[in-house]
Amino acid sequence: MKGMKLDPWGSSDFTDYKKLIKEFGIKPFRPLLEKINDPDKLMRREIIYGHRDYERIIEAMKNKKEFCLITGFMPSGKPHLGHKMVMEEIIWHQKKGAKIYVCIADIEAYTVRKMSRELCDSFGKEYLAYLIALGLKADKNTRLYFQSKNKNPEYHAFSKFASRKTTFNEMKDIYGELTPGKIVSSLTQVADILLPQIENGPMPTVVPVGSDQDPHIRFTRDIASRFSSEFPFILPSSTYHMFQRGLDGGKMSSSRENSYISLDESEESLKRKIMNAVTGGRETLQEQKEKGGIPEKCMIFELFKYHLIENDEKLNKIYSECKSGSRICGECKKQCFELMLSFLKKLNEKKEKCMSKIEKMMD
Amino acid sequence: MKGMKLDPWGSSDFTDYKKLIKEFGIKPFRPLLEKINDPDKLMRREIIYGHRDYERIIEAMKNKKEFCLITGFMPSGKPHLGHKMVMEEIIWHQKKGAKIYVCIADIEAYTVRKMSRELCDSFGKEYLAYLIALGLKADKNTRLYFQSKNKNPEYHAFSKFASRKTTFNEMKDIYGELTPGKIVSSLTQVADILLPQIENGPMPTVVPVGSDQDPHIRFTRDIASRFSSEFPFILPSSTYHMFQRGLDGGKMSSSRENSYISLDESEESLKRKIMNAVTGGRETLQEQKEKGGIPEKCMIFELFKYHLIENDEKLNKIYSECKSGSRICGECKKQCFELMLSFLKKLNEKKEKCMSKIEKMMD
Numbered sequence: 001m002k003g004m005k006l007d008p009w010g011s012s013d014f015t016d017y018k019k020l021i022k023e024f025g026i027k028p029f030r031p032l033l034e035k036i037n038d039p040d041k042l043m044r045r046e047i048i049y050g051h052r053d054y055e056r057i058i059e060a061m062k063n064k065k066e067f068c069l070i071t072g073f074m075p076s077g078k079p080h081l082g083h084k085m086v087m088e089e090i091i092w093h094q095k096k097g098a099k100i101y102v103c104i105a106d107i108e109a110y111t112v113r114k115m116s117r118e119l120c121d122s123f124g125k126e127y128l129a130y131l132i133a134l135g136l137k138a139d140k141n142t143r144l145y146f147q148s149k150n151k152n153p154e155y156h157a158f159s160k161f162a163s164r165k166t167t168f169n170e171m172k173d174i175y176g177e178l179t180p181g182k183i184v185s186s187l188t189q190v191a192d193i194l195l196p197q198i199e200n201g202p203m204p205t206v207v208p209v210g211s212d213q214d215p216h217i218r219f220t221r222d223i224a225s226r227f228s229s230e231f232p233f234i235l236p237s238s239t240y241h242m243f244q245r246g247l248d249g250g251k252m253s254s255s256r257e258n259s260y261i262s263l264d265e266s267e268e269s270l271k272r273k274i275m276n277a278v279t280g281g282r283e284t285l286q287e288q289k290e291k292g293g294i295p296e297k298c299m300i301f302e303l304f305k306y307h308l309i310e311n312d313e314k315l316n317k318i319y320s321e322c323k324s325g326s327r328i329c330g331e332c333k334k335q336c337f338e339l340m341l342s343f344l345k346k347l348n349e350k351k352e353k354c355m356s357k358i359e360k361m362m363d
Numbered sequence: 364m365k366g367m368k369l370d371p372w373g374s375s376d377f378t379d380y381k382k383l384i385k386e387f388g389i390k391p392f393r394p395l396l397e398k399i400n401d402p403d404k405l406m407r408r409e410i411i412y413g414h415r416d417y418e419r420i421i422e423a424m425k426n427k428k429e430f431c432l433i434t435g436f437m438p439s440g441k442p443h444l445g446h447k448m449v450m451e452e453i454i455w456h457q458k459k460g461a462k463i464y465v466c467i468a469d470i471e472a473y474t475v476r477k478m479s480r481e482l483c484d485s486f487g488k489e490y491l492a493y494l495i496a497l498g499l500k501a502d503k504n505t506r507l508y509f510q511s512k513n514k515n516p517e518y519h520a521f522s523k524f525a526s527r528k529t530t531f532n533e534m535k536d537i538y539g540e541l542t543p544g545k546i547v548s549s550l551t552q553v554a555d556i557l558l559p560q561i562e563n564g565p566m567p568t569v570v571p572v573g574s575d576q577d578p579h580i581r582f583t584r585d586i587a588s589r590f591s592s593e594f595p596f597i598l599p600s601s602t603y604h605m606f607q608r609g610l611d612g613g614k615m616s617s618s619r620e621n622s623y624i625s626l627d628e629s630e631e632s633l634k635r636k637i638m639n640a641v642t643g644g645r646e647t648l649q650e651q652k653e654k655g656g657i658p659e660k661c662m663i664f665e666l667f668k669y670h671l672i673e674n675d676e677k678l679n680k681i682y683s684e685c686k687s688g689s690r691i692c693g694e695c696k697k698q699c700f701e702l703m704l705s706f707l708k709k710l711n712e713k714k715e716k717c718m719s720k721i722e723k724m725m726d
Contacts, residue, residue, distance in 0.1 A: 110524055110527060111523060111526050148524070151514070153512050156516070157470065160474060161470070163474050163542075163546070164543075167542065171543060179526075180526040183526070187543065
């Protein structure tokens with residue numbers, strides 16, 4: 001592993017996705033598109049840009065075979081639009097027939113991010129409530145759990161058994177400087193990713209992640225293959241999505257207040273953030289009308305593309321209007337604000353109703 | 364930590380118990396004897412030679428306050444007389460009012476000793492069956508469990524939370540060369556030792572161990588103290604017992620067939636082992652009659668002292684007879700064989716009856 005190193009605990013700032021594809025064996029997602037029935041907008045728009053072994057999932061969807069999606073949320077901050085993107089991917093796969101496992105990574109938040117257990121708990125419930133509010137059905141094929149509260153002893157035991165199948169040097173190669181907390185947390189994630197197969201037997205599994213989580217995927221695939229007949233796993237598949245950029249043009253991060261929109265953003269701060277967002281507009285209105293805007297650089301366009309405009313034709317229309325100079329930033333921001341406000345309002349009404357149900361939905 | 368190093372995974376060959384007391388802060392047990400009501404023969408005979416904070420346990424027994432004993436067995440081989448000694452200590456404490464936790468350390472056996480899970484399982488059940496056959500009451504104050512099968516998620520989560528409270532360097536100092544398996548296994552033992560307090564709130568806890576397990580005790584006490592108000596533990600107490608020597612004069616080890624007597628030893632091999640045991644006898648009968656034997660060097664006397672003779676006066680009589688030359692090795696071995704045979708016969712009859720109950724007794 002030369003050159004760039006993926007660090008799931010470091011700051012993730014990998015905009016050069018092609019390099020990832022080249023260096024780490026992640027395959028481009030686009031060639032799969034035509035084989036997928038009714039692909040999600042995240043797929044169509046290449047926000048999901050890469051995968052490992054996703055063919056297996058397409059095969060299962062096509063043949064109506066059992067398959068599973070497992071992913072996790074780290075409860076170290078408020079749910080924001082970046083998380084909504086993954087939630088959308090979860091819900092899409094549920095509609096396509098996937099069993100759904102969603103894990104709140106509170107062991108990792110506690111041991112690696114040094115969060116208090118109380119905060120992990122309350123953030124974790126928020127994530128699950130929003131997920132359901134967005135449309136996830138919590139039926140018998142859905143399993144929502146906190147790492148620390150999972151009642152299946154096989155889950156916990158497996159994360160410990162897995163420690164026999166790796167070495168200190170291997171983990172150091174993958175994760176860089178180690179602590180006991182990182183070791184325990186990584187092995188717990190291995191158990192999370194393999195849990196659907198531990199509980200249901202071997203089945204195709206897809207793990208939607210950001211590129212920075214790929215070390216966990218590779219590590220899990222290596223460990224899984226070493227259990228051979230003891231646990232006959234099918235190597236988990238994965239998808240990789242781009243990171244939405246921050247509204248201020250930097251990285252979207254919950255540590256920089258003006259970079260993100262949280263799912264419970266107030267109307268007032270939503271307005272402020274959108275109105276102050278970095279756009280692809282020109283210096284003067286005159287210049288913009290002549291040269292057109294640059295939607296590729298525009299955070300408002302990114303909000304349309306990632307979240308607010310489902311219909312591709314409509315999105316293309318916005319793009320063309322901007323490019324041609326007929327769409328003006330002020331109006332465009334206002335449209336974005338109104339769509340977002342209406343979306344968040346409805347979402348939070350639903351979410352409030354879900355909160356009380358969360359406790360019993362788990363396990 | 365200079366000089367000798369205690370290694371719970373290495374070969375344990377610490378006959379210099381005084382040195383342990385001096386270097387590691389283990390306190391001598393003898394001064395406590397007079398404060399203990401009806402002490403066990405292992406205490407009276409100074410086989411239990413050391414402790415940490417056992418005063419707390421004496422206090423609890425005296426004042427009829429809740430207290431607990433927790434210990435574990437590693438299912439990496441057949442139960443033998445060395446294990447029976449610890450079982451005796453468990454049962455004695457149960458009679459004195461202790462809640463009892465007994466753990467089968469199958470996570471450690473799998474990850475560190477590289478045992479198969481099937482073997483861990485079958486050995487583990489043997490240990491528990493013998494423990495009950497020896498007299499442990501499996502009542503509501505008794506909890507028998509396999510590490511990998513414990514159904515309390517708090518137990519597993521705690522072993523992971525604990526990883527935040529230590530560093531890689533600290534663990535290396537205590538345990539020497541580390542592997543992910545050793546890290547996971549040590550943190551699991553921390554959770555085992557603290558489990559009674561996790562489940563019942565703070566209470567005095569005693570952990571009977573051999574000296575080689577002291578690193579686990581010190582590590583657990585350090586971790587426990589770092590949780591402060593999050594988990595307000597009382598630091599666990601411990602007792603340290605001497606290791607019974609092997610019948611062949613070396614270390615008693617399940618890897619040297621002639622060194623130990625397993626609890627299911629056949630009559631034939633029991634006879635052979637006892638008849639071939641190293642004794643404190645002289646070269647000739649004549650010499651023995653003149654100078655007397657050396658019971659301190661005699662493995663047969665050790666069997667009397669550790670296992671077969673409950674009454675101290677009877678034991679002293681054997682000792683004096685040997686010293687004075689009136690007790691002859693052949694006769695003495697025969698007596699030992701008969702007592703042991705009768706003991707094992709009765710024990711195994713009871714144990715067979717217990718085997719079927721073991722499954723439901725757990726959890």
